Amino acid sequence: MKLATWNVNSLNVRLGHVLDWLQANPVDALCLQELKLPDDKFPHEVLRAAGYHACWAGQKTYNGVAILSKTPPLDIQRNIPGYEDEQQRIIAATLTGPDGKPVRVVSAYCPNGQAVGSDKYAYKLDWFQALRGWLDEEIVRHPDLAILGDYNVAPADEDVHDPEAWAGGILVSDPERQAFRDLLELGFRDTFRLFDQPPRTFSWWDYRRLGFRRNAGLRIDHILATQDLAARCRECTVDKTPRGWEKPSDHAPVVATFHTA
DNA sequence: ATGGCGTACACCGTACGA
Numbered sequence: 001m002k003l004a005t006w007n008v009n010s011l012n013v014r015l016g017h018v019l020d021w022l023q024a025n026p027v028d029a030l031c032l033q034e035l036k037l038p039d040d041k042f043p044h045e046v047l048r049a050a051g052y053h054a055c056w057a058g059q060k061t062y063n064g065v066a067i068l069s070k071t072p073p074l075d076i077q078r079n080i081p082g083y084e085d086e087q088q089r090i091i092a093a094t095l096t097g098p099d100g101k102p103v104r105v106v107s108a109y110c111p112n113g114q115a116v117g118s119d120k121y122a123y124k125l126d127w128f129q130a131l132r133g134w135l136d137e138e139i140v141r142h143p144d145l146a147i148l149g150d151y152n153v154a155p156a157d158e159d160v161h162d163p164e165a166w167a168g169g170i171l172v173s174d175p176e177r178q179a180f181r182d183l184l185e186l187g188f189r190d191t192f193r194l195f196d197q198p199p200r201t202f203s204w205w206d207y208r209r210l211g212f213r214r215n216a217g218l219r220i221d222h223i224l225a226t227q228d229l230a231a232r233c234r235e236c237t238v239d240k241t242p243r244g245w246e247k248p249s250d251h252a253p254v255v256a257t258f259h260t261a
Numbered sequence: 262a263t264g265g266c267g268t269a270c271a272c273c274g275t276a277c278g279a
Contacts, residue, residue, distance in 0.1 A: 009278085010268055034278085036269070061269050062277075112279055120277095152279070171279060204279070207266035218279075250267080250279080 001097050001258045002027040003105065005148035005221055007204075007251035010036040011064070014249055015043055017242050018068075019050055025239070026051070027255060028070050029095055031107030031148040035064030042066070057088040064088050065107040065149070071096040083130040087111075090131075094142070099260040103229070104142035106135075108149030116173050124152070128179035136186050139226055147188065147224040150204075150251065153180045155190065159219035161202065171220060189230035191223045191256045192238075203238050204251045211250075212243055223256040232259045 004027045008014040011032065022030065030052075035042070039058040047054050047068055055073040056066035065088060067073055073093030080090055092106040108131070113124035139145055153176045157163035166172045184190065192201075202217025211217060225233060235257040243252045 013268070034268095112277080114277080114279085150279095206279070209265055211266095220279075247267090 001103070001260055002255055003029050003031075003146055003148060003223060003258070004253050004255040005031040005033070005107070005150070005223060006253040007033040007109070007150040007221060007249060009034050009249040009251065011043070011066075012037055012041070013247065015046070017245060017249070019046070021239075021242050021253060022050060022052065022068070025253070025255065028098070029105055030068040030253075031105065032066040032068065033064075033107065033109035033150045035059075035066060036061060037064060055091055055093050057091045059086075059088040062087070063109055065091045065109050067091055067093050067105055067107045069093070069095050069105070074102075080130050080134045083127075083134070085127070089127070092138075097144075097260060101144065101260075102142070104138065104145040106138075106145070106147045106149070108147055108151070110149065110151045110153070112152050113170050113176065116168065116170055121170070125175055125179060128182070132179075132182050132186065135183065135188075139187055143226060144229045145226045146229060146256070147183075148254075149222070150220060151180060151222050152220055153177060154218045154220050155180050155222075158199070159202070161200065161216045161218065166218075171218060183224065187227055188224040189227065189233075191225050191230060191233045191236040192219070192254070194230060194233055195236060201238055203254055205243065207250050221251055221254045223254055225256070225258075229258065233257070234259050
């Protein structure tokens with residue numbers, strides 16, 4: 001079973017890339033972030049024609065998340081239960097694995113935080129705390145649970161192209177990294193780090209200053225899996241290919257492959 | 262030290278991302 005995540009930075013602009021990528025990478029589920037479109041503009045018909053069911057939580061201009069899946073999404077949950085938030089950053093659904101076992105999948109667009117110490121930074125940390133509280137319950141209900149998305153946190157210096165330049169800043173500050181570790185401590189693994197990986201593997205590169213060409217990036221898009229699910233993970237990779245296409249998203253897809261029982 | 266680029270909304274510039 002293959003699960004993937006991709007911050008597309010506008011599904012309107014990137015629909016062609018999504019379809020092309022799915023054609024070449026027919027994953028079982030693809031979590032999307034930053035749709036930047038309202039619910040009624042979600043292109044569910046063209047995705048269905050491409051072989052994918054979908055559930056989504058859209059919003060005009062900003063945010064917005066979706067799960068595209070080969071099997072119909074069940075028990076769809078929008079937002080973090082009990083956490084009042086107009087920003088559409090979470091959607092969850094239960095999918096059916098090739099072996100018939102249910103797998104709970106969450107598509108997450110964690111807040112950016114803008115600048116350490118800002119209001120948006122405080123919101124980011126508060127949001128992570130709410131996410132942790134919810135996942136602490138969700139992990140009990142769903143032994144096979146994966147949280148895929150743009151975490152807007154580079155967990156370690158090896159996930160940063162220039163750790164000295166970024167030290168203490170947004171996306172790498174200690175409280176943000178602690179919030180990420182707090183999620184792991186619930187019983188999740190960062191599937192990317194289950195394996196030997198090429199050094200300087202990133203998932204986002206700044207549009208500015210030719211970030212991609214210089215590989216000046218960060219690894220901020222992650223696939224977290226419960227211990228049970230992680231034990232069946234065979235591979236986790238970043239696909240830089242679409243980052244080289246014309247008018248790319250600034251993020252690349254991350255894909256995790258799971259062995260079925 | 263700043264802004265670089267890209268997207269959305271809608272103004273002809275601003276907000277935001279990371």
